[in-house]
Amino acid sequence: MNPDVRRAAEILRAGGLVAFPTETVYGLGADASSAAAVARLYAVKSRPADHPVIVHFADTAPAFEWAREVPAGAQALAARYWPGPLTMILKRSVKAQDFVTGGQDSVGLRLPSHPVAQQLLRKFGAGVAAPSANLFGNLSPTTGQHVRDDFSRQIDLILEGGSSEVGIESTIVDLSGGAPVLLRPGGISKTQLEETLNSKIEEKKSHYPRHSGGLERHYAPKTPAVLVPPHQLDAEIARRGASVAVLAFSRPDERVDYWIRMPREPRAYAQRLYAALRELDAAGCGAILIESPPETAEWDAIRDRLTRAAG
Ligand code: TXA
Ligand code: MG
Numbered sequence: 001m002n003p004d005v006r007r008a009a010e011i012l013r014a015g016g017l018v019a020f021p022t023e024t025v026y027g028l029g030a031d032a033s034s035a036a037a038v039a040r041l042y043a044v045k046s047r048p049a050d051h052p053v054i055v056h057f058a059d060t061a062p063a064f065e066w067a068r069e070v071p072a073g074a075q076a077l078a079a080r081y082w083p084g085p086l087t088m089i090l091k092r093s094v095k096a097q098d099f100v101t102g103g104q105d106s107v108g109l110r111l112p113s114h115p116v117a118q119q120l121l122r123k124f125g126a127g128v129a130a131p132s133a134n135l136f137g138n139l140s141p142t143t144g145q146h147v148r149d150d151f152s153r154q155i156d157l158i159l160e161g162g163s164s165e166v167g168i169e170s171t172i173v174d175l176s177g178g179a180p181v182l183l184r185p186g187g188i189s190k191t192q193l194e195e196t197l198n199s200k201i202e203e204k205k206s207h208y209p210r211h212s213g214g215l216e217r218h219y220a221p222k223t224p225a226v227l228v229p230p231h232q233l234d235a236e237i238a239r240r241g242a243s244v245a246v247l248a249f250s251r252p253d254e255r256v257d258y259w260i261r262m263p264r265e266p267r268a269y270a271q272r273l274y275a276a277l278r279e280l281d282a283a284g285c286g287a288i289l290i291e292s293p294p295e296t297a298e299w300d301a302i303r304d305r306l307t308r309a310a311g
Contacts, residue, residue: 001119001123002116002119002159002160002161004157004159004160005116005119005120005123005159006123007157008020008120008123008124008157008159009120009123009124009125011156011157012029012030012031012037012120012124012128013031013124015030015031015034015036015037015040016030016037016156016157017029017030017037017040017041017044017154017155017156018030018120018155018156018157018158018159019133019141019144019147019151019155019157019158019159020114020116020117020120020130020158020159020161021114021116021117021144021159021160021161021162021164022056022112022113022114022117022130022164023084023085023112023113023114023117023164023165023166023187024085024112024164024166024167024168024169024170024186024187025132025133025140025141025142025164025167025168025169025274026132026133026140026141026142026143026144026146026147026161026164027056027112027117027128027130027131027132027133028041028044028045028130028131028132028133028147028151028155029041029056029120029128029129029130030128030129030130031124031126031127031128031129032053032055032056032096032100032126032127032128032129033095033097033126033127035097035099037129038053038099038100038129039099041053041129041131044151044154044155045131045134045135045136046135046136047131047136048136049099049102050102050103051102052100052101052102052104052106052107052108053100053102053108053129053130053131054087054108054109054110054129054130054131054170055096055100055107055108055109055110055127055128055129055130056110056111056112056117056121056127056128056129056130057109057110057111057121057127057128058083058111058118058121058122058125059111060078060079060082060111062126062127063078063082063109063110063111063127064078064090064109065093065095066090066092066093066095066096066107066109066127067090067091067092067093067096067107067109068090068091068092068093068094069090069091070090071090071175073175073180073196073197073199074088074090074175076196076197077173077175077193077196077197078111080196081188081192081196082110082111083111083112083113083118084111084112084113084187084188085112085113085166085169085170085171085186085187085188086110086170086171086173086186086187086188086193087108087109087110087170087171087172087173087184088108088109088110088172088173088174088175089106089107089108089109089172089173089174089175089176089183090106090107090109090175090176091105091106091107091176092104092105092106092107093107095127100129105176106174106176108172110170114161114164114165115161116159116160116161117161120159132169133146133147133150133151133155134146134147134150135150135151137220138150138219138220139219139220139221139274139277139278139281139309140168140169140219140274141274142163142164142167142271142274142275143162143163143164143275144158144159144160144161146274146275146278149278163271163275164271165271166186166187166267166270166271167270167271167272167273167274168186168187168270168273168274168301168302168305169184169186169219170184170186170187170188171184171185171186171187171188171189171193171301172184172186173193173201179199179200179201179202180193180197180199180201180202181201181202181203181204182201182202182203182204183204184204184304185300185301185304186301187270187301189297189298189300189301190297190300191297219274219305219308219309220308220309220311221277221278221280221281221288221309222281223245223280223281223283223284223285223286223287223288224286224287224288224311225277225287225288225289225290225306225309225310225311226287226288226289226290226310227290227292227306227307227310228289228290228291228292229291229292230249230250230291230292233246233248233250233289233291234253236289237253237255237256237289238255240286240287240289241255242255242256242257243285243286243287244256244258244285244286244287244288244289245257245258245259245260245280245283245285245287245288245289246258246259246260246280246288246289246290246291247259247260247262247276247277247280247288247289247290247291248260248261248262248289248290248291249261249262249264249291250291257283258279258280258283258285260276260279260280262276262291266293266298266299266301266302269293269302270301270302273302273305277309290306290309290310292306293306
């Protein structure tokens, strides 16, 4: 076991904040049953108090105790995809208090698969409220260093766990109403969910209540980002001159100093996305040009994050 895990669990018990690796992105954890700990979590992140936070567990049974109704579809998804990059929104039980649900009658539940997250959650033995470990609205962190870049002394411990394998946040499916609704695309695709649920999934409605991943400009670098179709990239670089950074599938162009070439395979692309955007953001250019990914379903989650990054 990672030797810091024991200390991390003690910190959580004492109401402290621990950043920990998950397979999607790093989370910033607090005891989900402690109003004071969760209040501190929101303060450190500068997150508005009415935004609900996901509660993390090591096992399915204690996770479902936080829901007052567990539909058959949720059981099926848990059996198939937990632990893994899937968050389910269910009707909350009395365990999920207003300070984690943002006052909503539902709660977000997830079992991360990263071994360090598993160890921590098992050692702590209860629900851990954890948003991504970045300042509100910024890019999510996929390494311990990214967490340190956003927070210096405000958090009590950062557990190291290498680069997050999935690289973008979990898929969120809302099963708290009638038909299931996809709130955020992610590592588990809509098609995979539909196969397990044996029913169609609706896409998020535009005015879905208080769901921060639903804000138009979110997961965003500080440098203005622009999505550019592949056939316009060359002209766009010519028009803007040397002051741009580029994230593209093609080989670097001599005119541009900051260029990151991305994989043409969506899983490899997702894994590197946030680190790449952070690196280009740090270059201090006038704009980041992002070559648009293909319009196919396997790029849905990435297209979602890039569209938000471009505001
Ligand atoms: O991959 C992930 O999900 C990461 C890791 C750390 O687990 N966590 C994460 O948390 O991305 P956060 O807080 O950055 O994003 C969680 C999203 C937010 O957009 C939040 O509004 C939504 O989940 N959410 C949580 N509970 C909800 C609820 N009851 N109803 C609707 N949306 C909810
Ligand atoms: Mg986040």
